Amino acid sequence: MSDTMGQLSWLEGGAERSAQWRSESGWPAPKKVVVADDTMNADTAYRLALEGTALLWRGDFQNARQLLNALVRRVEHKSDRARRAKAGKGAAKGGAPTPAELFHRHRLQQLQRARTLAMLLIPFDAGHAIPLRRAPDVREACLEAYGPADSAYVASLRELLGVIGAHEWRRKGVRIPALDANIHPWYGVFSPVRGEYVELVAQAPLPKATASMTRAFDIGAGTGVLSAVLARRGVKQVLATDMDARALGCARENIARLGLAAQVDVIQADLFPEGRAPLVVCNPPWLPGKPSSAIEYAIYDPDSRMLKGFLAGLAQHLEPGGEGWLILSDLAEHLGLRPREQLLGWIAAAGLEVAARHDVRPTHGKASDPDDPLHAARSREVTSLWRLRTLS
Incomplete structure (x- = not known):
């Protein structure tokens, strides 16, 4: 049994036990929990996970990783069969699914996949130590992601591997050619791996109103990469805003690493800071939809x-003569989620006009992968920097 307040309960050795439940995805603790170890085979584990029964691991940690890999293979095999079956039904009915239908189907499959794979649970002692054989030392990675842990808790192995991966990204950083330096993303803060949008900000002509290079706003700063680019381009003061505590900490750390703290001020704000600027930059999430x-x-x-x-x-x-730079992919348009006419309508309704637009094709792997479920849309995707100004 479990509740939605972050407590996981289970039976073990004839006694009821409990621990704090931790889920960065915001999922409630599993209602059914069984204790599992090295004697459990992958088929049994997969059946239980599909039924919504969580497996609290008591065996060798490395064997748990192997079991998770086996679950991944079974989930992917099931997804492939379901995709072929639906494609056959669509052909039999004489109509292919629309891009929006493909997208929503893909999202549902991804969510179901994530929930199934999250059923393999790992116990933690206070201080983020894992009381399992051959368990790695994950204390530093978990401290970065979760903060201090004063009591025992349980989390999914899949989430833990994400925490470990994020720790490595944060330690090594992501190379940003426009900065000739690395940006170090934190866990839960989106990494600037799609460099085309960074290059757009690095190369677009600055508006005439910024001739003195005095001020710019970076709305939704994330890692702070665009603020850093603007500062390196000579903007004397950049106000970077975000609402997420991790993003604020991440941006401040990156700005300090780059030696730009005197130029960039990272503040908590919902969208805009107070005042006006000759340049306001925003790279919002590109797809309308509910995050999971x-x-x-x-x-x-x-x-x-x-x-x-x-x-x-x-x-x-915006100051007179200033520009707002909107960095946005048109993937939502190709998926049938948001037509171009709607975007243009919002721009006009806000008393804005398009001064210019700079486009670039993405170069990430999925854009050229014919096996990607959304390949038809991704292959036509364009990322744009919309230069907006107030109507004169």
Whole structure:
């Protein structure tokens, strides 16, 4: 049994036990929990996970990783069969699914996949130590992601591997050619791996109103990469805003690493800071939709809230002659989620006009992968920097 307040309960050795439940995805603790170890085979584990029964691991940690890999193979095999079956039914009915239908189907499969794979649980002692044979030392990685742990808790192995991966990204950083330096993303803060949008900000002509290079706003700063680019381009003061505590800490750390703290001020604000600037930059989430985890807030914008909020408030935060730079992919258009006409309507309704637009094709692997479920849309995707100004 479990409740939704972060407590996991289970029977073990004839006694009821409990521990804190931790889920960055915001999922409630599993209602059914069985104790599992090295004697459990992959088929049994997969059946239990599909039924919504969580497996609290008491065996060798490395064997748990192997079991998770086996579960991944079974989930992917099931997804492939389901995709072929639906494609056959569509052909039999004489109609292929629309891009939007493909997208929603893909999202549902991804969510179901994540929930199934999250059923393999790992116990933690206070201080983030794992009381299992051959368990790695994950204390530093978990401290970065979760903060201090004063009591025992349980989390999914899949989430833990994400925490470990994020720790390595944070330690090594991501190379940003426009900065000739690395940006170090934190766990839960979207990494600037798609460099095309960074290059757009690095190369777009600055508006005439920024000739003195005095001030710019970076709305939704994330890792702080765009603020750093603007500072390196000579902007004397950049006000970077975000609402997420991790993003604020991450941006401040990156700005300090780059020696730009005197130029960039990272503040907590919902969209705009006070005042006006000759340049206001925003790279909102590109797809309208409901995030299923914390990291997906950088990808999915419920009801296009951030996009619409940026456009609606831009005019009152621009200095005369200034520009708002909206960095946005058109993937939502190709998926049938948001037509171009709707975006143009929001721009016009906000008293704005398009001064120019700079486009670039993405170069990430999925854009050229014919086996990707959304390949038809991704292959036509264009990332744009929309240069917006108030109507004269």
